Amino acid sequence: NAGVTQTPKFQVLKTGQSMTLQCAQDMNHNSMYWYRQDPGMGLRLIYYSASEGTTDKGEVPNGYNVSRLNKREFSLRLESAAPSQTSVYFCASSPLSGQGVGNTEAFFGQGTRLTVV
């Protein structure tokens, strides 16, 4: 069972370069998320998508764009990378869509460690 798959696992970029982080889930989940993890700051939500075709900003969206290409895939793009975007990026998914009822669990990928020099 693959679950949530992120690529690449590691990446080094120069300031100003662009790149796209890929995420795919095979659990037929409606919601997908991008978080960044920085030391002492926990996980902060960058963008999320409650369903195919919709995306919404989280706590720290500046400098990022996202695309919910289909139900399986949710990509995160850095158009012009900055050293402040050096972080570990996690993609996650959960079954809910819109105002859900009942418990849900977020399933996480293994993370992408990005360094911007």
Place this chain on the structure above:
Amino acid sequence: GEDVEQSLFLSVREGDSSVINCTYTDSSSTYLYWYKQEPGAGLQLLTYIFSNMDMKQDQRLTVLLNKKDKHLSLRIADTQTGDSAIYFCAESTGNFNKFYFGSGTKLNVKP
């Protein structure tokens, strides 16, 4: 966004109990979660509690919720070296599409 706070470090001896604490600010929090992150890995759900409960036990794990004080704790009985990890408290509210995480507590278990 909502604030979820945790202490950053906890060190215990193998066989002792560990208690990891968390406070949150959103009184409309509906579900509260504990996630575990091992080195180089993503987060895995350990347990969760619904806001109308005050305690949940799951094998070595006990979750206590004090809704009045907005305080959540995770107790790990008979802590093992394999429990060494970062533990994240998280909450979700009326908008179930968002999860808010604390900064994580790094648990170090000494043999």
